Amino acid sequence: MKRLFVLLMLLAGLSAAPVLAGDLGPVVPRASGKPHPEGNEFWRINHMLLMVHDRDQTMRLGNREVQASLAECVDCHAVKGADGAPVSAEDERHFCRTCHDYVAVKIDCFQCHNSRPEAPKQALRTPEPADMPGILAYLKEAGE
Amino acid sequence: MERTLYREIKATRQIVQLAVLLAAFIAAAALAVLYIEHHGHIVTGMNNQIVWGMPHVFAIFLIVAASGALNVASIASVFGQVPYKPLARLSGLLALALLAGGLAVLVLDLGRPDRLIVAMTTYNFSSVFAWNILLYNGFFVIVGAYLFVQMARSMPYGVIRTAGTIAFLWRLVLTTGTGSIFGWLVARQAYDAAVMAPLFVAMSFAIGLAVFLLVLGLITWLTERPLGEKLVARMGRLLGIFAGVVLYFTAVQHLTNLYAAEHSGIEAFILWEGGLYTNLFWFGQVLIGGLIPIALVFHPTGGAKPASAFVASALVVAGGFAQLYVIIIGGQAYPLEMFPGYQVTSGFSDGVVNAYSASYLEVLLGLGGVALALAITGVGMKVLRILPTNLSDANIGQD
Amino acid sequence: MILPALNFPKKPADMNRRDFLKSGGAVATLALAPGVTLMAFGGQASAAADPGKRWGLLIDVNKCPSDCSACVSACKVENGWGNDKHAADHPEAAPQWIRKVSLTDKSTGREFALPVMCQHCENPPCVDVCPTNASFKRPDGIVLVDKHRCIGCRYCMMACPYKARSFVHEDVTDQKTHAPRGKGTVESCTLCVHRVDAGGAPACVEACNTTGNAAMLFGDLNDPDSEIAQALKAYPSVAIRDDLGLNPGVRYSNL
Numbered sequence: 001m002k003r004l005f006v007l008l009m010l011l012a013g014l015s016a017a018p019v020l021a022g023d024l025g026p027v028v029p030r031a032s033g034k035p036h037p038e039g040n041e042f043w044r045i046n047h048m049l050l051m052v053h054d055r056d057q058t059m060r061l062g063n064r065e066v067q068a069s070l071a072e073c074v075d076c077h078a079v080k081g082a083d084g085a086p087v088s089a090e091d092e093r094h095f096c097r098t099c100h101d102y103v104a105v106k107i108d109c110f111q112c113h114n115s116r117p118e119a120p121k122q123a124l125r126t127p128e129p130a131d132m133p134g135i136l137a138y139l140k141e142a143g144e
Numbered sequence: 145m146e147r148t149l150y151r152e153i154k155a156t157r158q159i160v161q162l163a164v165l166l167a168a169f170i171a172a173a174a175l176a177v178l179y180i181e182h183h184g185h186i187v188t189g190m191n192n193q194i195v196w197g198m199p200h201v202f203a204i205f206l207i208v209a210a211s212g213a214l215n216v217a218s219i220a221s222v223f224g225q226v227p228y229k230p231l232a233r234l235s236g237l238l239a240l241a242l243l244a245g246g247l248a249v250l251v252l253d254l255g256r257p258d259r260l261i262v263a264m265t266t267y268n269f270s271s272v273f274a275w276n277i278l279l280y281n282g283f284f285v286i287v288g289a290y291l292f293v294q295m296a297r298s299m300p301y302g303v304i305r306t307a308g309t310i311a312f313l314w315r316l317v318l319t320t321g322t323g324s325i326f327g328w329l330v331a332r333q334a335y336d337a338a339v340m341a342p343l344f345v346a347m348s349f350a351i352g353l354a355v356f357l358l359v360l361g362l363i364t365w366l367t368e369r370p371l372g373e374k375l376v377a378r379m380g381r382l383l384g385i386f387a388g389v390v391l392y393f394t395a396v397q398h399l400t401n402l403y404a405a406e407h408s409g410i411e412a413f414i415l416w417e418g419g420l421y422t423n424l425f426w427f428g429q430v431l432i433g434g435l436i437p438i439a440l441v442f443h444p445t446g447g448a449k450p451a452s453a454f455v456a457s458a459l460v461v462a463g464g465f466a467q468l469y470v471i472i473i474g475g476q477a478y479p480l481e482m483f484p485g486y487q488v489t490s491g492f493s494d495g496v497v498n499a500y501s502a503s504y505l506e507v508l509l510g511l512g513g514v515a516l517a518l519a520i521t522g523v524g525m526k527v528l529r530i531l532p533t534n535l536s537d538a539n540i541g542q543d
Numbered sequence: 544m545i546l547p548a549l550n551f552p553k554k555p556a557d558m559n560r561r562d563f564l565k566s567g568g569a570v571a572t573l574a575l576a577p578g579v580t581l582m583a584f585g586g587q588a589s590a591a592a593d594p595g596k597r598w599g600l601l602i603d604v605n606k607c608p609s610d611c612s613a614c615v616s617a618c619k620v621e622n623g624w625g626n627d628k629h630a631a632d633h634p635e636a637a638p639q640w641i642r643k644v645s646l647t648d649k650s651t652g653r654e655f656a657l658p659v660m661c662q663h664c665e666n667p668p669c670v671d672v673c674p675t676n677a678s679f680k681r682p683d684g685i686v687l688v689d690k691h692r693c694i695g696c697r698y699c700m701m702a703c704p705y706k707a708r709s710f711v712h713e714d715v716t717d718q719k720t721h722a723p724r725g726k727g728t729v730e731s732c733t734l735c736v737h738r739v740d741a742g743g744a745p746a747c748v749e750a751c752n753t754t755g756n757a758a759m760l761f762g763d764l765n766d767p768d769s770e771i772a773q774a775l776k777a778y779p780s781v782a783i784r785d786d787l788g789l790n791p792g793v794r795y796s797n798l
Contacts, residue, residue, distance in 0.1 A: 055691070057591075059687065059689060059691075060679065060681070060689070061591045061592055061681070061682065062591045062592025062681055062682070062683065062685075062736070062740050063591035063592075064740045064741070071720045071721075074720075088716075111714075111725040111726060111727075112690050112715075112718065112723040112724055112725030112728065113718065113720075113723045113725075114717060114718045114719070114720055114723070116717075117720075118719065118720040181727075183713065184711070184712045184713035184714060184726045184727065185636070185710065185712040185713075185727075186629050186633060186636055186712040186713040190636075191633065191635040191636035191712070192635060192636055192637070192638065192639065192700070192709045192710055192712075193635050193706075195697040195700040195701060195710060196697060196701065254694050254695045254696055254727075255693070255694065255695015255696075255697070255710060255711075255726070255727030255728055255729070256693065256694050256695045256727040256728060257694075259692075259693075259694045260694070262675050262692055262694055263674055263675055263694050263696075266675045266676055266692065267674070267675075267676075268671075268673055268674055268675060268676040270670075270671045271671065271672050271673055271674045271698070272672065273672060273673075273674040273696065273698050274674040274675075277674060325698075328672075329668075329672075329701055329702055330668065330702075330704070330787055331668060331701070331702055331703060331704035331784075331787070332701070332704075476701075480704065480705075480706050482644075482659075482704065482705065482706075482783055482784060483644075483646055483783070485648065485649055485650065486646040486647060486648055486649060487646070487647040487648075487649055488644060488645070488646055489644070489645045490642050490643060490644040490645060490659075491634070491639075491642055491643065492634075492639040492642040492706070493634075493635055494642070494644050494659075494706070498635070499635075
């Protein structure tokens with residue numbers, strides 16, 4: 001009995017070893033944009049709450065100017081595969097899966113949502129003067 | 145006459161064999177569900193024209209039968225018919241089991257059964273479907289309580305009668321709700337009729353009693369407990385009356401539609417030129433499910449034989465199934481009338497009769513629901529004192 | 544816990560997140576507690592669907608040639624349906640957001656065609672019958688399916704007089720970011736809600752204009768000065784199944 005216990009502990013230790021090497025957690029891939037001003041910790045804890053809240057705002061009320069949108073998460077956090085194209089949630093390297101696989105929480109988003117950024121498309125409308133500062137900033141940064 | 149004794153059924157060889165058979169059907173249904181959920185409904189016969197298919201025929205059949213199966217208990221407790229009293233417990237149990245089987249089929253056919261919790265927690269009170277969810281849940285609670293007071297020691301008869309009355313009224317509302325799922329569909333020619341509610345109530349009386357008789361006959365035969373011929377013949381005659389009521393409401397439904405020119409298309413489809421649906425209507429529902437069973441149970445000599453009642457029950461079950469198939473599938477097969485006076489074509493099956501053939505997966509799912517209902521009934525009789533030891537005519541009370 | 548919310552300017556679709564951060568500024572903060580609105584935006588009410596508006600379409604049947612299906616093709620491209628794996632071998636099970644229906648008057652023989660999509664009713668039966676409130680009408684009259692809440696019961700499809708709703712029968716991949724759709728849920732025309740919210744017109748209308756037919760007019764039915772309201776006032780028009788009293792947002796002239 002005692003021997004079995006030791007064996008089990010040993011197995012548990014072995015399976016935990018790669019995790020320990022990764023500083024007690026999954027290795028989260030780097031995003032391409034600037035860091036969240038609220039801090040990563042805040043988003044790791046609250047992302048579901050924020051996304052559910054803002055999704056209802058967007059979908060039910062048509063409020064598009066929300067902060068947490070899955071599309072933007074996917075845009076900025078996309079992980080590129082060997083072919084240089086972003087991987088989908090089918091791939092375990094996908095940024096959502098690195099953590100969700102680790103904590104064994106099923107993601108129900110990508111049966112309907114695309115888990116990869118869409119190819120850049122044309123603006124849906126002509127930019128208004130009010131948009132111009134943002135657009136100029138974008139172009140400037142893109143040129144850098 | 146001795147006291148009515150209720151005893152658990154024994155796990156004899158035959159009972160165990162039956163249980164294994166039912167378990168096999170339930171397992172097959174579970175596999176079918178997993179397969180459908182994995183591949184999507186593309187592997188079924190259902191499509192975007194026939195959106196409700198064979199699983200819904202089975203589910204609604206079982207739900208309608210559930211409320212009807214309770215009638216035997218109602219006749220005993222509410223209407224005070226003494227000979228039915230020993231059967232009241234089985235009636236309550238069977239009602240619960242049939243509803244559970246029907247709901248299982250309905251729920252497992254959802255596009256997202258994993259989201260059942262949404263259906264349980266988010267109600268849209270203008271949806272008759274949401275009302276039905278409340279009615280089904282209420283049925284479990286009320287009939288469960290009714291069964292409890294029947295089986296509790298030294299329970300005053302008044303309490304049982306009150307519980308029975310509430311259960312009886314609830315089941316009428318429940319079947320009205322089931323019928324209204326179709327009756328309130330203004331969009332479709334085949335539905336959109338207030339008569340759907342009483343028609344479904346009548347169907348539940350007939351189908352429910354037929355299923356009850358078959359289950360009673362089977363279990364008393366398997367357990368070798370006596371079952372009075374007069375009792376069976378009496379229930380058979382009641383079944384004949386119920387079958388007649390179904391025919392009556394069916395006639396009202398179609399005659400009303402025939403009078404309105406706008407409904408002539410759907411009526412012609414069901415009554416004359418609908419092929420399978422027309423055959424199912426005349427031969428399945430009217431002849432097999434109505435006229436023949438009525439003739440059998442009211443036959444001057446043959447009507448007194450238990451075999452007549454059992455055969456009539458089987459025919460009513462088959463006819464009821466045919467009727468629901470015609471209502472549910474036939475009603476969708478007939479094209480949606482969007483442009484009266486025009487001949488319509490499109491790339492999305494507008495203006496054509498929609499074809500449907502159920503896949504074996506759907507049939508397995510439906511049969512699994514039936515098996516589940518029977519299994520629950522069997523387990524209930526095994527662990528609870530549901531079934532009387534002696535139902536011979538000499539031993540049950542006469543009124 | 545304090546959440547600093549950011550005020551983003553109206554954004555064109557090709558900008559990414561960091562630009563919003565760059566060009567935006569914090570406007571409001573709110574404590575994060577269960578049941579409490581998570582964040583407040585300064586002066587953002589106008590960004591949401593306006594309850595004073597009612598978006599609608601007016602389709603001139605005379606201008607709609609029988610052999611043209613530009614609106615259907617545009618919708619497929621815009622919203623990413625029509626190419627599901629079994630769309631070709633199971634057309635009756637494939638979703639259809641918009642379709643061309645050809646009509647022949649039984650008594651006169653007159654032939655014509657028109658597009659049919661979700662009619663965005665004022666009293667939508669699909670919303671009434673949905674047990675989970677997944678079917679809903681936005682404040683500006685657009686009828687949508689909340690696929691997060693849809694359980695796939697298909698009662699809305701039974702209730703819709705226009706056959707406008709489809710059930711997704713198989714796995715879908717590579718959805719459009721603005722038009723999520725997936726197996727086991729119901730979907731229908733969204734009136735290109737993502738375009739409307741960005742100040743644009745639905746893809747079908749745009750495609751119809753591109754062909755030169757200009758049979759479809761999109762606009763706010765409630766605004767008496769809008770082109771659509773003016774046209775509706777000046778010329779006769781009908782709604783399909785007007786007898787049901789659903790007051791659809793899609794109207795047809797010369798039907």
